[in-house]
Structures are given as C-alpha cells and as structure tokens.
Amino acid sequence: MLLNVNPLNNLLEKAYIPSSKPETQRAILAATLAQGKSVVRNDLRCLETTTMKEACRAIGAVITEQDGYLEIEGVGRNLRSNKRVIDALGSGLVFRVFSAITSFSNTPEIITGDKILRGRVMAPLFDALDQLGAKVSHIAEQGQAPVVNWGGGFEGGRCVIPGNVSSQFITAIMFAAPLAAKPTEIEIVGEILSISYIKQTIQALEIAGIQVECSDNFSVITVYPGEYQPAEYAISGDYTSSSYVIGAAALYPGKTILQNMSLVSLQGEKAILDVVEKLGIEISFDEQLQELTLINNQGTLSGEFEFDASDYPNIVPTLAAIGAYVEGTFRVIGGSITRLHKSPRIKAMVSELQKMGVDIQPLFKDGVYDGFEIHGKAQYEGGLELSSWGDHRIFMSLFIASLRCKTANQLEGYADVICSFPDFFTEFERLGAKFTETNGQGEVKKEA
Numbered sequence: 067m068l069l070n071v072n073p074l075n076n077l078l079e080k081a082y083i084p085s086s087k088p089e090t091q092r093a094i095l096a097a098t099l100a101q102g103k104s105v106v107r108n109d110l111r112c113l114e115t116t117t118m119k120e121a122c123r124a125i126g127a128v129i130t131e132q133d134g135y136l137e138i139e140g141v142g143r144n145l146r147s148n149k150r151v152i153d154a155l156g157s158g159l160v161f162r163v164f165s166a167i168t169s170f171s172n173t174p175e176i177i178t179g180d181k182i183l184r185g186r187v188m189a190p191l192f193d194a195l196d197q198l199g200a201k202v203s204h205i206a207e208q209g210q211a212p213v214v215n216w217g218g219g220f221e222g223g224r225c226v227i228p229g230n231v232s233s234q235f236i237t238a239i240m241f242a243a244p245l246a247a248k249p250t251e252i253e254i255v256g257e258i259l260s261i262s263y264i265k266q267t268i269q270a271l272e273i274a275g276i277q278v279e280c281s282d283n284f285s286v287i288t289v290y291p292g293e294y295q296p297a298e299y300a301i302s303g304d305y306t307s308s309s310y311v312i313g314a315a316a317l318y319p320g321k322t323i324l325q326n327m328s329l330v331s332l333q334g335e336k337a338i339l340d341v342v343e344k345l346g347i348e349i350s351f352d353e354q355l356q357e358l359t360l361i362n363n364q365g366t367l368s369g370e371f372e373f374d375a376s377d378y379p380n381i382v383p384t385l386a387a388i389g390a391y392v393e394g395t396f397r398v399i400g401g402s403i404t405r406l407h408k409s410p411r412i413k414a415m416v417s418e419l420q421k422m423g424v425d426i427q428p429l430f431k432d433g434v435y436d437g438f439e440i441h442g443k444a445q446y447e448g449g450l451e452l453s454s455w456g457d458h459r460i461f462m463s464l465f466i467a468s469l470r471c472k473t474a475n476q477l478e479g480y481a482d483v484i485c486s487f488p489d490f491f492t493e494f495e496r497l498g499a500k501f502t503e504t505n506g507q508g509e510v511k512k513e514a
C-alpha cells in the first residue's frame with residue numbers, strides 16, 4: 067500500500083509534537099539500572115520506546131504506563147535475564163546499549179534485531195567492549211548483529227572508539243560503565259560527530275547520580291563506578307519530529323503553533339530553529355505553555371545558505387525536503403554519519419528528490435556522502451511514486467516535500483511513522499493535509 071499525498075494550499079494552525087525519543091529511551095534505561103522506583107514524565111510512546119521498555123523488562127525491570135508518565139521499578143546491579151533473547155527490532159540504540167550492559171547479566175544473552183539493523187555497523191562497539199574485557203561473540207556476520215554477550219562483567223579501564231561512525235557506541239559503553247569495578251575511560255579518536263547525543267547521555271547519567279568527566283573537546287570521557295539512583299525524568303518535545311511540522315510551516319505563509327515544545331533541551335536538532343530563522347521565519351517561545359510559534363511572512367524562500375549538520379544528523383532528510391523549495395543555493399554538509407542510519411539517508415533523499423525533478427546534487431567527503439547542494443524552486447509537478455527506503459525519517463521528509471507539488475505523489479513506507487511519531491497523520495490532518503491509502507493502481511481504499 068502507498069499513501070497518496072495531495073497538494074496542500076495552506077497550512078492550518080496547530081500541531082502537537084511528540085516527546086523526545088532519545089530522551090525517553092535514555093530515561094527508561096537509567097531508571098532500569100537504578101534500584102527502586104523512578105518516574106519518567108511526558109514520555110514518548112512509540113515503537114522504539116516500546117522496544118526499549120521490552121528490552122528493560124527482559125532484564126527484570128517492572129515498567130507501568132500511567133496517564134502521562136511511566137513508573138519504573140529498576141533492577142540496580144541485579145540484571146536478571148528472563149528471556150535470554152533481546153530483540154532490538156530496528157532500534158540502533160537498543161541494540162548497542164544492550165550489547166554493552168548485558169555484560170553484567172546473570173546469564174549469557176542474545177541480542178538481535180531486524181534485517182536493517184543486522185546490516186548496520188557495530189564493529190567499533192564490539193572492539194571497545196573487547197578492550198574492556200567483555201565477552202561478546204557475533205553469531206552470523208563478524209562486526210554485526212546478532213551477538214551473544216556471555217556475561218561475566220568487565221573491569222573498566224580504557225577503550226578507544228572512532229568518533230565519526232556512531233555516537234551510540236559511546237553512549238552504550240557509558241551506560242554500562244558504572245557497573246564496572248574500575249573507572250572506564252573512553253578515548254574518542256578522529257572527528258567527533260553527533261556530540262549532542264553524548265551530551266544527552268551525560269545528562270541522563272548525571273540525573274541518576276553517576277559521575278562522568280569529559281574533556282572540553284569530548285575526546286576523553288571517564289565514567290566512574292557507581293550505583294544508579296532512582297530519579298524523576300521530565301521529557302521535552304522531540305526536535306527531529308518537530309522538524310517535519312516546522313519544515314511544512316516554512317513552506318506556507320501564516321502562523322503555526324507547535325505544542326509540547328521547550329527551548330530547554332540538549333537536542334542538537336534544535337538547530338532546525340536556526341535554519342528556518344535564517345530562511346526568514348519568525349520564532350517565539352512560550353515556556354509556560356510549552357508552545358513554539360512560527361510566523362512565516364514569506365511567499366517564497368530564497369537566498370544562499372549552508373548548514374553544517376555534524377551535530378544534528380537526524381534533520382538532514384528534513385533539510386533536503388525544505389531545501390527543495392529554496393530558490394538560490396541550499397547546501398548541507400557534515401551529514402556523513404547518516405549513511406550508517408536506518409538507510410543511507412543522503413543518498414536516499416537525493417535519489418527520491420531527483421525523481422521529483424529537484425536540482426539536488428550529493429556532496430562527498432573522503433569518498434562518502436556528506437551532504438547535498440540544492441537549487442530549489444517554488445513548485446514541482448508531482449504525480450510520482452517515491453520510496454521511503456524502509457526508513458521512517460525518509461518517509462516523513464518526502465511527505466513534506468510532496469505537499470507543494472501540483473499533483474499528488476504516492477509514498478511507500480507510511481506505516482513506519484510508528485517508529486518515532488505515531489500521531490504523524492493525526493497531526494498533519496489537524497494542519498489541513500489530505501492523504502489517502504492507495505494500492506498504487508489509483509484505487510483509493512480509505513481516508514487515512
């Protein structure tokens with residue numbers, strides 16, 4: 067089934083932005099590793115936070131979903147494997163963190179994931195775990211999921227991780243390190259990307275009372291042994307999810323209000339605000355109401371722009387969708403890490419937007435996709451079938467890119483919004499978007 071995304075003439079006023087996925091996943095994990103009861107307020111409920119909850123339940127956490135918050139009875143150091151298999155499905159974070167923390171489980175544990183996850187790069191994490199003395203073996207392909215973690219703990223000490231493959235390797239070691247007997251020193255070598263995610267990990271650990279030291283340039287991080295403390299976590303709105311609504315708001319004159327938004331956040335993707343401000347959109351916050359208001363007085367977007375996405379990888383696909391409508395030059399660099407995400411995201415966006423007739427060219431650094439340059443225009447013909455490459459963020463970005471086409475595009479992969487933004491369609495309906503499910507032969511099944 068495909069989703070027929072009809073052209074939209076103007077955007078209505080309000081949307082509710084879901085809570086942050088990275089913050090929710092980290093809070094669930096830190097609460098699980100604490101002995102006693104923690105509370106996670108305003109948590110995100112979506113497939114990948116459910117995956118995190120199921121993984122935490124598989125080591126003994128008791129997690130209860132209340133109205134607007136989670137209650138978590140954590141396990142402390144007593145990781146009790148009750149399933150022997152942890153399925154991370156498509157979540158890179160769940161797979162990586164559980165590959166590390168199950169070093170401290172009471173029995174060997176298999177950690178696996180779906181087909182896309184099994185193709186993702188994991189070797190630097192396994193190398194680091196090996197350097198720390200953990201016993202992890204691959205089951206199929208070397209350096210990839212699935213693995214067995216044989217348990218037995220690790221001592222701590224020093225490990226080296228490249229900084230430009232995935233920050234989740236660093237996050238994974240940091241979450242496991244407090245359980246070790248000695249301090250764990252992580253040396254991060256080369257260019258360090260996605261630092262905002264390392265900062266979010268430090269924040270979650272510190273809320274749980276874990277001591278972390280970090281050099282100014284993030285090249286050395288030391289995590290001390292300690293007991294995770296039960297705590298209260300308050301989750302803010304997800305800036306990557308907000309980027310689809312903000313992107314749409316940038317394409318239509320008028321006022322848009324986003325609810326569940328706060329400026330007080332370590333999310334690197336907050337940079338979406340800077341991007342649209344540079345495009346001429348006015349922004350204001352009401353922290354009391356947790357509302358972000360955008361005023362767009364522009365008929366068309368134009369100018370010369372360059373953005374370095376090294377610290378905000380997850381909005382790279384959204385930026386391509388917005389850039390398609392910017393007359394002039396719209397360049398994004400620093401996105402190399404996204405080739406290792408759920409799909410090679412720059413390649414995917416370039417390929418799909420080129421099908422749409424967008425003048426977009428990939429930019430390469432050291433032989434890999436690093437960004438793109440777009441010479442956009444105000445409207446495209448549309449009427450095309452576009453692929454999401456099996457990736458929720460590509461789907462949502464192509465949805466935005468389709469809104470200002472003259473005729474409807476048909477998008478594959480819409481079911482994947484459940485990964486991070488389950489109410490995507492409800493919120494875009496509130497914003498006035500019209501879409502229908504179709505079997506690709508023009509037969510409309512039902513209103514989505």
Ligand SMILES: O=C(O)C1=C[C@@H](OP(=O)(O)O)[C@@H](O)[C@H](O)C1
Pocket residue numbers: 087088159231232233234237259260263379380403404
């Ligand atoms: O730790 C996290 O929650 C994440 C870290 C980032 O991974 P990379 O460092 O691989 O970009 C980010 O892109 C991903 O969506 C979520």
Ligand SMILES: C=C(OP(=O)(O)O)C(=O)O
Pocket residue numbers: 087156157158159160380407408459486
């Ligand atoms: C890349 C993402 O998550 P992960 O790396 O945890 O699979 C994502 O949310 O798009």
